[in-house]
Structures are given as structure tokens and as C-alpha cells.
Amino acid sequence: MNALALNSVDTASAPRASAMGAYVTETRYELIRMIRNPGIAIPVLALPFALYGLFALVIAGEAIDKDPNLGIFLFAAFSIMAVTMQALFGTGVTLALERDMGLLRLKRAQPAPPAAWVVAKIASGLVLAVLAYAPVVIVALAAGKLALDVGQIAAFSGALLVGTIPFCAMGLMIGSLASGSAAPGYANLVYLPGCYLSGMFFPLPQSMYWQAPIWPQFHVEQFAMHLAGITKYQYEPLSMAIAGMLGYTVLFAGITVWRLSRKG
């Protein structure tokens, strides 16, 4: 009995140390790969920025000057698009491609902790999200189309960063289920309806309120609105927004981990 108890302590601590190392190393090389091959990310980086410029500065520029809330609404729409799209496509498509390469099969055969892979992808998704968000917020502030104070912008930005996590998880789920060529298609299929039906791009008619909470975008937006204290656009309590984001993250990440550890 004694020996058994002592052994268990030893074996419990040794693998844990090496597992932590795997998480850090995996993340580091994921970022190195991204830096060395930026081609994949650039189109997704440019799109929200271009759309924000078009809508908020060119088309609705004057309207925003009359109603600053519209400026906040459009800024929220395209900044959420910037971070979530990056998180979704940056992780999902690369994961699907790597599965096609047989790399995941190898990872599964090696003692790679499946979650290390997931963490690395999420970390690189976060970095890409920041890179996509930065130009949107800089342009919004430079053009004077964002009537928020510094604290609110900081809170909003922080909320967006947290909000990328469910989308990283969603990307991983798609990447782990679809092939490299099919992944972008599926990602669009689940992402685009959410942008419209969550009320992110335009206000929903009341008859469609019931379905908004189905979309992760809605919870991310609500979370950001709460944290930045923008009461005009709050439709659900903060706790529900957090629960929604958390629930989706656990669901998507759970499916991914299961899938990676079994199928590759």
C-alpha cells in the first residue's frame, strides 16, 4: 500500500511537467509557422478593415456624425467580424489542411497531448485576431467615428479578445471534421448566417429576437456591450452572455478533442 501510494505521486508529477512543455513548445512553433507563411492570413485580415472603411466612413459617414450610436453599432459589427473571422478561419482551415497532410495522424501516434495542439491553434488565432482588429480600431479613432472613452474602448477590446475563444474552438471543430478543401466552405456556412441572424450587421425585427441567442456572435457582442457599458445595445444579461460563450467553447472544444484523439 505504501509503495503504491508513493509511486502514484511520482508518476503523477513527471508526465505533467513534460505535458506543460509540450503546450508551450507547440504554441511557439505554431506562431513561428504563421510568421514564416503569412499568405494564408492576409485576405482574412484585410476584409473586415475594408468593409468597415466602406460602410462606416464612406456610406454612413454623415449618419454617424448625427447619431454616434450608429458609429458604435458599425464599429462593433466589423470589429467582431475581424476577430471572430480570423479566429475561425485562421484555426479551422489550417487544421483541416494539416489533417490532410497526415500530420495529425502522426501527432496521435506520437504521445502528443491532443489539447496541446488545440491550445496552440487558439493562441495563434488570438494573435491573428489582434492583428485584424488593430487597423479597424485605429481607423475608427482616427476618423473620429467612435464615441467611446478610453476605458470603454479598452474594455470592448478585451471583451473581443475573449470572444475569439469560442470561434477558435468552432474553427477547430470544423477543421477536425472537414477536409482541407471543404473546410472554408463549411466555415462560411456556419459563420455567415450568424453574422446576419445575430443582429450584428443590422438590427433584427422583434419577431426574430428569439433566435439570436443561437449564434455565438450574439453572445460575444453582448459580452462586449456589457463590459464597455453600452446600455443601448444590451439584450441579454451579462451572465447569459458568459454562459453562452462558455457553453459553445466547451461544446466545440470537446468535439474537437474527442475527434482529434480518435480520428486525427
Add this chain to the structure above:
Amino acid sequence: MNNPQDQRLHALDAVRGFALLLGVAFHAAFSFMPGWPPGIWAMNDNSPSQFLSDAAFVTHIFRMSLFFFIAGYFGRLLYQRLGAGGFWTNRLMRILVPLIVGWVILYPIIGYIWTVGLTKVFGGTLPPMPEMPKTPGAFPLAHLWFLYQLLWLYVAAVAVRALVVRLDPAQKLRGFVDKLVTGSIRTMIGMLTLGLPLAAALMSLSFWFYWQGIPTPDMSLIPQVPATVGFGTAFAFGWLVHRSSDALKAIEQRWLQHIALAIVATAWLLHVVHTEPMAQPGQTKTLFALTFGAAVWGWVLGLTGAALRFLSNYSATRRYIADASYWIYLAHLPVVAAFGVLVGHWQLHWSVKYPFILIASFALLFLSYHLLVRGTVIGQLLNGRKHRIWGRKPETPSPSPSPTSPGPGSPGPFAANTAGGGAVAQLRGITKRYGAVTALNSIDIEVRRGELLAVLGPNGAGKSTAISLWLGLIEPDAGVVTLLGGEPQDIAQRRMLGVMMQDVEMPKELRPRELVALASSYYSNPLEVDETLRRAGILPFADRPYGKLSGGQKRQAQFAVAICGRPKVLFLDEPTVGLDIQARAAMWTSIRALLADGCSIVLTTHYLEEAEALADRVAVVAKGRVIASGSVDDMRALVACRQISCESSLTAEEVRSWPAVVEVALEDQKLRITTTDAEGVVRRLLASDSRLARLEVRQAGLNEAFNELTREAA
């Protein structure tokens, strides 16, 4: 394999399944409770039942304590097997994820059924709903509270364990506690004392309906005192029972005494519930709380003991039910409530309606388990293992190993810790099909310690399938795969293997040095990166991007990745394809060095000279079967082929038609004849061709042996 420990786990699995399924019957009775004001439950049936009320009270005394007791037992078992990291990963996936996902899905459904039911109860108009209490932490956990409570108990148990490990380095305290646990069961003192903390917590309740027993902590995220004390004691005692080697035996021996005392205590409790439903301060309340605590432990120890006594053997049916019980308990509440609402106004006696609800609910729940859960992601999540549902049997029908059954309290599949003889990796009786194609047909292969086993065979023979099984990438349809004495899915086993696969592209942006560093991070005791690069012979191009390497260099980089973790078993799938002669020789040297270090190697190859040069043993696979295995020499002897070469005027076609001739080829004007009867053929050659010249006879190479063997198999 049939060790007593495994048998006991079958029994404990059965108990846990019983406790959960009892919950279904318990909640199904709620619409028949006499005297409940409308609004407490989704339905008030027009045929209330005192009998069901009493039965519900009795089961409610022990069912959750029983569950937490088993959960504590399995909790420690799991912690011992998986270590802290594995334990938490397992518990978060199997408890936290079902809690969150289950709540998100079930709560709206429960709400809907309550709305429908109460509309019916109140004759069409819904009264205003009572609001959630405005206390901090208020949250409607519904029946999933037990998962939430369980997570707290895991946290507490692991914390206490850490503290005890630190404070009691010599194990004196723990040794004493182990004796105390067994002694308290044997003398029955445990039954009387284990309930004391719970009794104290119950006595302190200012508002207590006796019928409710331990008030259900389903309305708050803050752990409630009576539940935490009561279920925490059960969990802790279960944990300690797992520590103590004789405790289960003691429980088994005293099962009847415990149940008998539980029945006596319960009878008195029922009497009080009938005469004085609401607790008043005074002697009765104190006595009720104390008796309640004793009844809890009488039932817990008695039922567990009875199961150990009578249900320790394996039964496929019980196992299936135990597997299903977690899902069924998670999903049951809206189902039983909905049926309760459906039958609530039927003009029938409860003795007809209640069985109907039970049968219909169980039918629906088992069906949903079979169709939606058992073979899917959900089953994987809840049970730790996915079963195949239709058609063929999932695995060997071996009843003994691993109580894999599911759930909130139990650990899931275990690795069998037995390895045959000197074998480090075995496939025993393995069958694997892909659709209609049988890739492997009940084959047995083993790799012995320190040897190189070459697996030869034509394309599609099943070589890669065999390797994939050992790597845990696929699961067999029948048979047992062992790797280093455990299951290949187990990460602890895989930390001891290295692998080089076919058709794998590494990330082209990274350099071999980085690929090796990354792979090294997966192992607990890897080689230095430079040392790995040197041994694999890839230092010259270690800093060139992988995407820019030649095909052969890529294979060498993959070899480096395979050997970086100081593997005990190395799987090399066609390692030297595309290598030039120098690179191949270098890899052979590395492989020989690994063998000299005691590493066991499985190598598949098309280059027969590679097998001849390296292999201790050869297994020839064709059409999903091992058609021959043995040393290289055995292989040659087995087919007894020899090769004759000569210059002759005879044509190849003529000679090919002779008996005992396997193959004839014409090379450089010389006939090369492979035959199983060299003397006979030589005699006939000399007789038929007087000008025969440069006759030579030699033992055939593995190449010829291999062709002969696979042709026979076809």
C-alpha cells in the same frame, strides 16, 4: 485476467447504475404525491398514492449517498491510475462538459414541460411563476446538481490528499485510517457513526420536512451544508474504502446485517413521517436525524455488500444497463415529467399509470441511448468508450477486463497490465474490417524485447493496418492489442514509442531542428536535440526548411523525429523509401545502434535486403493473415527454395514447365531458376542440355522466399 479486483468493479458499477436508475423511478413518482400543493411539480395526478410517497421517501434516504460513495471509490481508483493531470482531464470531460452541455439543452426543455403541465394543473391559466430566490449564487441546477456537487468533492478530495501526503510522509496516519475503515465496517460501528456529521447538519435545519431527507442542493451554486456534509462523508468514505485493501471484503461479509438494521431504522423513520411530517424542535427531531444517518449508511453498505456478494460476475446485460445509466439519468427528468403530464388527467388508478410512465420512459431512454448515444460522440464522452451498435460485435467477448462502464462516478476503460512473456507489443486474435474488406483476419503477431521484427507483404496485405493498431490509431473489431503491457490509446504507453509513418508531410515552414525539438517536448526524457540530429545523420541540413528538403532528406528528418524520445518500441513504416544508398546505410547504422540499446523495432519494408540485413524475425503478411513468421533463415528453410543459374540452350518457357520449378528468369544470357528441388532440376538440366555451362546452385534469398509465400497465399 479474472482477478477479484475486476469482479468487484463489476459489482460496484452495477450499484452505481442502480442508484442512478432508481432516480428515474423516484422522479416518475412525483406527480402522484398526496398533499403536494399545485406548482411544486409539473403535474398533480388525479390519482395520488401514499404508497409511492413512502417508496420515494425510502429510496431517497440512500440513493444519492450510495452514488457518492461509489463515486468516491472510483475517484481514488482513477486518481491512482491516471495521476493528477489525467484525472482532471478525465473528470472535466466526463463531468463538467455533460454538466454544462446537459444544462444548456435540458433546462429549456424542462421549462417547457413545466409550462405545459402547470397550464393543465391550473386549468388553462398559468399563475405568476415564483421568482428565483434573490440570494447570492442562486441558480436552477435542476437534477444536474449532483455533477456540480461531485466536482466540488473532487476538488476537496484532491486538496485533502495533497495535504495528507505532505503531513503524513511515513504513512502512519494513513495506515491507521485504513485499519479504522475496515474495522468500522466489520464491527458495524461505521454504520452508526458515519451518519453523525449528517445528523448534526440536519438537526441544525430550521425548516425541515422529514420527507425530503437531505435537502436537495439544486437551487444554488454555493454548496449547501447538509448535502455537502452528507454526500461528502459518503464520497470520502468511498475514497478511503478504495485505499484500504480489506474494506470491500468486510462490506461484502456484513451485507445482510447492514440491510437488516437499515430496514428497522427505515420503518421507524416512515412512522415519524406519517405522524409528524414537519420537523419540530425537540427530541423527535434529534432522534430522526440520528436514525436517518444510520439508515443512510445501513443501506449504502448493505446494498454495496449485497452487490459484491451476488453481482460480482460479469453479465453483458448488467454491463449494458450500467453503461446506459449515466445518459438515462441525465436525460430522464423531462421525459418522466412529460409522461406524468400526459397521463395526469386520465381517469385511471395510479397503479396503472405509474407503471405506464416507468415503462414508457425507460423504453424511450434506452432506445435513445442505443441509437443516439452508445455509438456516438455522446457515448464517447459519457462512457469513455464508443461502442459499435449494429452488426458485428465490438471486441472480443472476453468478460473479464476493464469495467469500462461509464459515468459520473466511474473511471472508464483501464489498461490491462499484463504483457505476454518477453513481448513488448502484441496483436492477439485481431480482426479488422473496413466495410466489406477484411484487412486483418484473426492474426497474431508479437514483437519481443530488443528484437527487430520485419513485417513483409505486398501492398494491401494489412501491414499498415497492423501498425495503426499498435499506434492506437484504429481499434480492432475483435482481439486484443497490447503495447508495453497496456493499451496503445494510453498516453503513458505512447510516451515509450517512436514512430515514422508513410504519407506524412511535416509542416514545410519548420526546420528539422525545430521539428525534433517539438517532438521531443512530448516525451518525458528525450535526447538532446543535437544528439538526435547527429544520430539520424541530418545535422548538415538541420536548419533548412522542411519544405525545401529532398524526398530522402524528408524521410531522414522523420526518422529523427521518431527516435528523439528514446523509444522502447520503434515503428518504422517503409523508412528507407527514396533514400540514396549512403543515406540508407546511415539509417541502417542508426537502427542497429538502437537495437544495441535494447530498443524493439517493427519495420515494414519492400526492400527485402533491408529485412535480411536487419531483422531478427520476419512476419510475412498476405491477404490479412500472417502466412509465415520466423527468423530469416527459418523463412528460407520454410520454402526450401534454391536458386540455380547456368548458361543453357534451353528456353525459360521449357524449364518453367518442369515440376518443382517456382520461377525462371533470363538474365545476362543466364537462366536463373528458383526451385524447391534443386537436385532433381540439376539432374534434368544436365540430361537435357549437354552444352550446359557455368552451373551454380545457391540458397535462395528472402526475395524468392517471399514471392513463393505470398503466391501460395493468393
